[in-house]
Every structure is written in C-alpha cells, then in structure tokens.
Amino acid sequence: MKHIFGHKNPDTDSICSAIAYADFLNKQNIDAKAFALGSLNKETQFVLEYFGIEAPEQIDKLPAGTEVILVDHNEEKQSIDKIKDLDIVEIIDHHNLKIETNKPISVLFKPVGSTCTIIAEEKYFKNNVELTKPIAGILLSALISDTLFFHSPTTTDIDKVVAEKLSKIAEVENLEEFSLKLFNAKSDLGDISVEKLIKLDYKTYDFKDGTYSIGVMETTNAKFGLDKKEDILIKLKELKESEDLSGIFFTIIDILNEESYTFTSGDTEDALFTKLFSAVEKNNALYVDKLISRKKQIVPVFEKM
Ligand SMILES: [Mn+2]
The missing domain is CATH 3.90.1640.10 (inorganic pyrophosphatase (n-terminal core))
Known part of the structure; x- marks a missing residue:
C-alpha cells in the first residue's frame, strides 16, 4: 500500500x-x-x-x-x-x-x-x-x-x-x-501553549548560511500573538538552542489587513530580518506591510542572501 x-x-x-x-x-x-x-x-x-x-x-x-x-x-x-x-x-x-x-x-x-x-x-x-x-x-x-x-x-x-x-x-x-x-x-487558538503557537505552521530550511526555521501564524486576530511577545521571545531563544538552528523567525500574518509582524530568536536575526524586508517597528514587532506569504515572499529572499 x-x-x-x-x-x-x-x-x-x-x-x-x-x-x-x-x-x-x-x-x-x-x-x-x-x-x-x-x-x-x-x-x-x-x-x-x-x-x-x-x-x-x-x-x-x-x-x-x-x-x-x-x-x-x-x-x-x-x-x-x-x-x-x-x-x-x-x-x-x-x-x-x-x-x-x-x-x-x-x-x-x-x-x-x-x-x-x-x-x-x-x-x-x-x-x-x-x-x-x-x-x-x-x-x-x-x-x-x-x-x-x-x-x-x-x-x-x-x-x-x-x-x-x-x-x-x-x-x-x-x-x-x-x-x-x-x-x-484557524484563529481560534484558545489556551494554546506558546511552543504550540510557534509550531502551528513551522518549517525548517537549509539556507546557504545556516539552518533556519520560519513559523507563521495566519490569523484574523494578530493581537492574540502580539500580546504574547515576551513568552514568544523566550521560547524562540530556547528552540534555537535545542534545535541547533542559526535562527528562528515567527511571523504573525494578519490575513484581512494583509500585513505581518515578526519576532525573532535574537538581535542578529532581528537585524537580518529588518534589513532583508525593510521592516519597521510597530506594535513592538517587526512590521512589514503586504508581506503575507512565507513561500513566495519570505523564503526566496533568504535563499538569495
Ligand atoms: Mn500547500
């Protein structure tokens, strides 16, 4: 079979x-x-x-x-x-x-x-x-x-x-x-744990300069993720260590407003993401207007770096 x-x-x-x-x-x-x-x-x-x-x-x-x-x-x-x-x-x-x-x-x-x-x-x-x-x-x-x-x-x-x-x-x-x-x-996440939230839609990629994971949370309620910033940052750092990654990016995608907010596993990754996507600070996250597709907009940029 x-x-x-x-x-x-x-x-x-x-x-x-x-x-x-x-x-x-x-x-x-x-x-x-x-x-x-x-x-x-x-x-x-x-x-x-x-x-x-x-x-x-x-x-x-x-x-x-x-x-x-x-x-x-x-x-x-x-x-x-x-x-x-x-x-x-x-x-x-x-x-x-x-x-x-x-x-x-x-x-x-x-x-x-x-x-x-x-x-x-x-x-x-x-x-x-x-x-x-x-x-x-x-x-x-x-x-x-x-x-x-x-x-x-x-x-x-x-x-x-x-x-x-x-x-x-x-x-x-x-x-x-x-x-x-x-x-x-999709957006009804109730009392989901922070690790599960990060891993909702989480993929790992071998890029030229290292292995990175990119998690996305597609939602009509971005606030749900934004409000958990402190816990998400701690968990991203832990996962980067335990999964032996070069870095992790967690992107909250607001489906209806067609915009996204990203948290990363550290300052180097913050700087990298900001540079690659011309992100700006908004709601205490790295905001990018119209960035809503990991496959078509995020991954190709990392593959080119
Ligand atoms: Mn598919």
Whole structure:
C-alpha cells in the first residue's frame, strides 16, 4: 500500500491533498491511504468535520522500503524521519523543487496556490474522475486556506477557476462567508501553549548560511500573538538552542489587513530580518506591510542572501 502524506506540522493543504489523492488512487483501484505527520490544527479539524471526513491516522515513522507519495512538500527536513530509507514513488507539490531521488519517479509540480488545486485540476478534472461533495469540499477549503482566500501573491487564475468549479460540487454558495468561517477556525487558538503557537505552521530550511526555521501564524486576530511577545521571545531563544538552528523567525500574518509582524530568536536575526524586508517597528514587532506569504515572499529572499 502506498502511504501518502504532506509535511510535518501539517496544514489544511497537506492533510486534504493527501486524503483527496488517496481517494483518487482508490478510484483507479490503487491501494493507497492518507496519513498525517503530526496533529491537525483547528482549521483542518473544522474542515474535516464540516464535510464529514475522518481525520487521517498520525505517524512519525515507517518501515524502511515502504512506498510513499509526498504531497505539498519535498524538502527532507519537512518530511518524515529517515525519508531516505523509504521508497518515494511520486511527488505532487507547489513548492520549490529540492529533493534528490535515487531512481526515476513521477513528479507533478505546478506553480499554483495549493497542492489541492493541482489534484483537483490535473487529476480529477482532466481525467473526468467523479468528485464527491466531501472531497470537493476539502479540496476547496485547502485552496482557500493556502491562498488566504486569493489574497496571497501565490494565487493564480487557475486557483480561481478551480475554486469556482469545486464550490459548485461542494455546494458552498457563498465563498467569502465560508472563507471567514475557515479563518475564524484557524484563529481560534484558545489556551494554546506558546511552543504550540510557534509550531502551528513551522518549517525548517537549509539556507546557504545556516539552518533556519520560519513559523507563521495566519490569523484574523494578530493581537492574540502580539500580546504574547515576551513568552514568544523566550521560547524562540530556547528552540534555537535545542534545535541547533542559526535562527528562528515567527511571523504573525494578519490575513484581512494583509500585513505581518515578526519576532525573532535574537538581535542578529532581528537585524537580518529588518534589513532583508525593510521592516519597521510597530506594535513592538517587526512590521512589514503586504508581506503575507512565507513561500513566495519570505523564503526566496533568504535563499538569495
Ligand atoms: Mn500547500
């Protein structure tokens, strides 16, 4: 059986693309199943409940040689531990191509807003494979989530066309209203611990001058994160040490106002971020207007430095 999974600290796109692609393969009589590399965030839980789909089983390791399909990621550091010992047979993704494999495999990469866009368009629609309401619903949710309801600069025309088609099948009549429900679920963090807050959507990258982690908190309630500044700074310093990183950046992204506030693990990182993104001090954080996409706006700048 092929094991399908997205990245660690899974977001809605990682979970829903794995579930949908397993559904697609099962319809071709291919034995495949979706898994999660970590617990589901509130938004993903909301989406699965809303469309009546069971959450995938969580795993953190697999026996050597297991056939796996990676969705929504292809960086070793973001995948399951000892990924090199597994048999990667296919990758579907919308991030930079990073991985090296030791044999030819199927890859499907598109520069679109979500992995779910690729699965809907290139798998279901192009092959005329029937899409059920729940699967269309989760594909649509992930597309809206990853593109921040088309506000993110990662959004393409394809995303908008695919979302339109999916919303009809999913019977979501008012997309804007639905996206607000999603973002409110995402922003409802209750009494979350500071470490969990930092790790909500946290990815590690090997840049030329070191290994860095970048956590983002996409929210309609930036104040929730800003108010925890002191604790966040302490935790960032601790994590930098314990994870042996060159630095950590934690960016609070205000989805509705299209702006962001960043905290870092130290003065050097503060200076670096300020220089790279022309950040200014606002609400006691490093403020950058219109900086809302880690993938398209933040990571590329670090890769060039
Ligand atoms: Mn994605």
